Amino acid sequence: MSTTETTTDTVALKLDDLHVAYDVRGIPRPVLRGVSFEIHPGEAYGLVGESGCGKSTTAYAAVRYLPENGHVTDGSITIAGQDMLKLSAPDLRALRSSRISMVYQDPSQSLNPTIKVGAQVVEAFTVLGFSKAEAKVKAKEALHRVRIADAQQVLDRYPYQLSGGMQQRVVIAMALACDPQLLILDEPTTGLDATVEAEVLDLVSTLRQETGAAVLLIAHNLGVVRRICDRVGVMYAGKIVEEGPAAEVFDNPQHPYTVGLLRCLPRRGANKVERRLDTIPGSLPLIGTVLPACVFQDRCVLATEECRTVAPPATQSEAGRTVYCHHADKVSTLVAAPLQAPVTGDGVGEIVLHLENVSKTFKQGHHEVRALVDVDLDLRAGETLGLVGESGSGKTTLAKAILGIHATDAGSVIELDSQTLAGLTTARTRDARRAIQIIFQNPDSALNRSKTVRAILERALQKLAGIRGQEAGMRLASLTDEVRLSPRHLDMRPRALSGGLKQRVAIAGAFAGGPRIVVCDEPTSALDVSVQAAILNLLADMQREEQASYIVISHDLGVVRYLSDRIAVLYLGRLMELGPAAEVFAGPHHPYTEALLSAVPSVDGDPPDRIRLTGELPSAINLPSGCVFHTRCPRAIKGTCEALEPPLVEVSNGHMMRCHIPIDELRTLQHID
Amino acid sequence: MGVIEDEIPATPPVPGMQVDVISDKRAARREKARLFIKSPSALIGLGIILFWFVCAVLGAHITPHDPFATDGLSHDPPFTNGYYFGTDQLGRDVLARIMVGARDVLIAAPLAAIIGVASGSMLGLLMGYYRGILDDVLGRLIEAFLVLPLTLVGLLALSAAPADWSIIPGIESSTQTVILVVGLLFTPIVARTVRAAVLAERENDYVQAAKLRGENGLYIMTREILPNVMSPIVVEFTVRIGYAIFAIATLSFLGVGIQEPTPDWGLMIAQEYRLVIGGYWWVTVFPAMAIASLVIAVNLVADRLQEVMEL
Incomplete structure (x- = not known):
């Protein structure tokens, strides 16, 4: 220091x-x-x-x-x-x-997928001059050092059989083999x-x-x-x-x-x-x-x-x-963007999207993987719903079900403006398709690199808004203006644009048909922070102008919080908490939400008492009994949580939670007054 | 004009090295052309192809002797009586016949490659895009097809083909059959390559976005995916031309390809290869060298093209 x-x-x-x-x-x-x-x-x-x-x-x-x-x-x-x-x-x-x-960044690329973890860790020691036998002992010690309890079992596996976190520990164990300075x-x-x-x-x-x-x-x-x-x-x-x-x-x-x-x-x-x-x-x-x-x-x-x-x-x-x-x-004289008068429309709009009992089961060999289990949700006009959870929690599956990329299980109901929607996008009407659009995470993949920006947007206008010719030209001009692209960008191909500009093109494409709902799947995670800020501002502006509803998926809780009016927290395909953004973030929270929030490292420093989740996300094939979160929950009640699945109950106005612990007790436990 | 990121090596990964590339398609193409001609081997290949091309176009106008004229069953060795490559058993100038023989190969090989690449790309697009049962069935068929030896299928098809038929005017019907057969035989091979490229390409989000826009399969395959898999298709095309030259020569050699009196390299070898032991090597060796030079030249160009395209 x-x-x-x-x-x-x-x-x-x-x-x-x-x-x-x-x-x-x-x-x-x-x-x-x-x-x-x-x-x-x-x-x-x-x-x-x-x-x-x-x-x-x-x-x-x-x-x-x-x-x-x-x-x-x-x-x-x-x-x-x-x-x-x-x-x-x-x-x-x-x-x-x-x-x-x-x-390095991606542990799965630092490990050789065809060689067992054991052989790779042992090699890290043999290159230092240890004999095979010594190296084997050392390898085990090394894994203990990076807090892998069952070292032998990990050594006998292939990298793909380990989770990302486990892989990164193995890589760190190997990096520490030589006692680096x-x-x-x-x-x-x-x-x-x-x-x-x-x-x-x-x-x-x-x-x-x-x-x-x-x-x-x-x-x-x-x-x-x-x-x-x-x-x-x-x-x-x-x-x-x-x-x-x-x-x-x-x-x-x-x-x-x-x-x-x-x-x-x-x-x-x-x-x-x-x-x-x-x-x-x-x-x-x-x-x-x-x-x-x-x-x-x-x-x-x-x-x-x-x-x-x-x-x-x-x-x-x-x-x-x-x-x-x-x-x-x-x-110190640099001024920050001023606070703006809260722009609230009429507060609560009409319900645009209504989900009832939405479930999705994937077949994996003879196993059934329940990626979504009975999700009930409403989304109102002009409202943003943030979806939060670890990977594997069902965020993307839910978004894909809404978009019609995945067909949902029988009994699931997805209603748009009180009209039941067909499961797959191909079976939906053009109006339904134009009503629900998506902004993908990676604009490099979302924009066809062989087309010019103009070709991409004109096609979107033709298919989604149903206009072509002169009318399309006028709409194209206003659309590019809305997303702050300049006309000279229109004749460029995506390759020639920076990441932020590409994402603007993708946003323009999604808004071409005047959508009711736009799914934003990690809309800024491929961008640098200064560009991210501009894109978040743009998304907020577009929403205000077009009165569209957003479903925002992001692992960056700052981004979710910035855009969202309401938050849905998913764990293993189940809705664990759903409520107004401010309340979900301020608490009392569901223990899972609490753990998620305290896991995120903040640039403003961390609170002294962080909740640390131990263990890994259980396999969706072999789900825990009772409350699916009890295996990792730091506040689990012995005898209750592993036996009974708690229902999703309303704990305060519009704030739902799936937990056995009474809300007042959570408030005390989490020191919220 | 911005910095082209191509020349910054990918390993070790340097995430910070992404640069904005301000260039349009034309500049990218110019850049590729520039990289292409930087390779001496590709230039040599191009030179050889050009030489054969000139021979094919000008034909009998530039040959030292009339390729069809017989000189009294002379069977001259090279460099006698003004015949640099000697004469065959009918006394025809070998050099002249080789030069004129380039014409058929240079017409037939690219046409066969075009047929193979066009139909193979279509199949590959369908299989890669739709996958599922279509892919399974066609995939098995292709595997079965690939097991068959080229010469066997060629022999069967050519012997079964009607003697006088014509789609393309100006090309002999036997040549047309050869083109068709070789093109057909290439189809499954090309289909496999294109399928693999399409499989990777369809995972891109723009394909998903097109579906969400309500585009049909045909549009997505031809307008969205196809332009992005053109690089492997172009490379495959050049590689196939090389193989086609070889295949056509083989079929002619077996006597089912291009027929007399059209001068053809494979045919020339077929007619006199038995005489090599008797010391009449030139009628076999020179056409063989011609085939080799053209195949190698095409491959040199194809290799470099592949490198440039895959950047």
Whole structure:
């Protein structure tokens, strides 16, 4: 934690004015423009920033693991007192195998799917010179170390037989095999569920204390960085713009970019009714562009002529903070988007969508997997319903049932404007189809890359709105205007557009036919935070203008909270809690909701008493008796919960919960007054 | 113009390296053409193909001798009496016949490949898009079909074909039968490749979005999916031309393909390969080298094309 003066010998990793360039078509394009920081033994350092800012390049450069066309053009890298740039290939290999370990984003890709976990973990030890027999013992110990209780059983399995969280533990166990002095984690929890993420992060924190290894964490999720890092460096366009203790930087940012980044996030219970999200104007510079002396100058509101010509000096302040900005003193004058007068329409609209006993059973060999069990829901005009739950909870299945991608089980009723809908979209009328549309998670997959934006939107207008020719042309113009696309984008193909622009095209397509209901499936998870803010604002605007209802699926509770009026919490296909967003988030909550909420790492810091879920999501083939959540519930009542399934009861006006614990008791347990 | 992300290697994964690509389709095509001609082997291949193409087009106009004229059963060895490649047993100039023989191959092979790729793509689209029973049934049929040796099916079909029939005017009926048979034989192979590409492509959300818009299967297959699987189809086409040259030569060699007196490489080998032992090697070796050069040239081009397309 301490950042007192240290000699290079005791520094785990030290980068000094590191410049890296990638050769593209023979021309070196600078990617890192002078990155300097130090990580001390036992310290966790987080690098944050939007994609393309050079976080990963920094990490790869540090261990000299750049792709072939990447070169360190200037600066120095010191690991444990050794100059990395001067090491010979054998020395470098020796250093990497004995002192440095890396953990990558997707654990399923770090493990060989055709080899048993045991053989892979054992190999991690045999390369260090242990004999086969020793390595086997060590492998078992390693799994115990990462809190895998039944190590032998895990060793005998193939990677695909393990859950994502378990896989990541195995990968971490292998990374720790050499007792590294530097552990590099590259987005270690991206793609994992919040509950699993919380487990992995807890594990990293404890292991760090046990081993005394220095940790370099790369993450785009600021909450993750805050939870486990002591210090943080904020990167922009290949430069660190601000550095300091994580809590200080996030609570009291001093660089205009950090301020902007933090204000983009839907935090502290922000909701679309109260405020628009701030955005950072402009976009990240392309690789290879010539940048002004201050790399952020083009997008900075405080920028002056000085910023263009004079590189901002490092301003050190108390508590080990460094800011690279000419105008750090004026940051407090940056104004956030003002609160807006709550725009409530007539409050409660008509019921648009009515679900009754909606169930979906998948056949898996001889087993039946009940992905959705008797879901009852209403959705009103202009209302947003947020669907929350771990993967496998049935969120997507429910959305697909509503869209007509999956046929529901017999007895399920889906009504649109009191008209019963056919199960599959092909059997539905055109009006029903245009009424329910979707915005997919990944616009790269959702937009046909061989078509121009104009072709995509014209076809949507023709099929959904039933218009063509001149009328379609006029509607196209107003539609592109609504989603803030400029006409010049119309003749481009998706490949030429940035992620945010692509998602705008996808949104325009969904709104082409004037839908009643739009399913937003992780609408911003493929986007950077500054772009996410703009898209969330757009979704809120479109809803207000078009009076559409939204069903929002997202693992990011901040996003769900920002958009939603009501929240439905699903667990193993069952509705566990349903109620107004503010109430569900404020509590008293269902114990599962409570666990979900406390698992999510917050950029504002975590409450001291977090609920930790243990165990894994039970298999949907072999469901627990009684309340399906009792196996993991920290508040389960012995004798009751495993025997009886609690009914979904109304605990307060419009707030339903499926729990045996009386609401007043939950209120006391959760310290809610 | 933005930076093309292609040249930034994917490994090790560098998530931060995504860059906005501001380019239109034409620029992408130009980029691919530029990458294509950067390869010397592809250029050599292209050169050889061009050479045979010129021979095919100009034919008897540029040959040193009349390919049909007989010179008194001379059977000259190479470089005698002004015959660089010698003469065959009827005294016809081997070089002239090889040069003119390029014409039939260069017409028949691409046409056969077009037939195979067109019908194979159609089948592949249907199987990959609809899957289910259709895929199962057609899949089994294709597997059964692939087991049959090409020559056997070719022999049967060609001997069963009526002697005088014509769809394409200007091409001899025996050649037309060869084209059809080879094209047909390629269909299942192409279908398998296209099916695999379609299976991957249909998982994209835009296919789902099209269904939710109420598009029918035909539209989704031809307008949404097909443009995105064109790369493997184009590559498959060039690869198939190479195989077609080979297949056509084989069938001619067996005597069921292109018929006399049309000069054809396979036929030339068939007529005199028994005489090689007697020292008359040139009538066999030169046409064989011609076949090899064209097949190799087409494959050089196909390989590079595949690399460029798959970027």
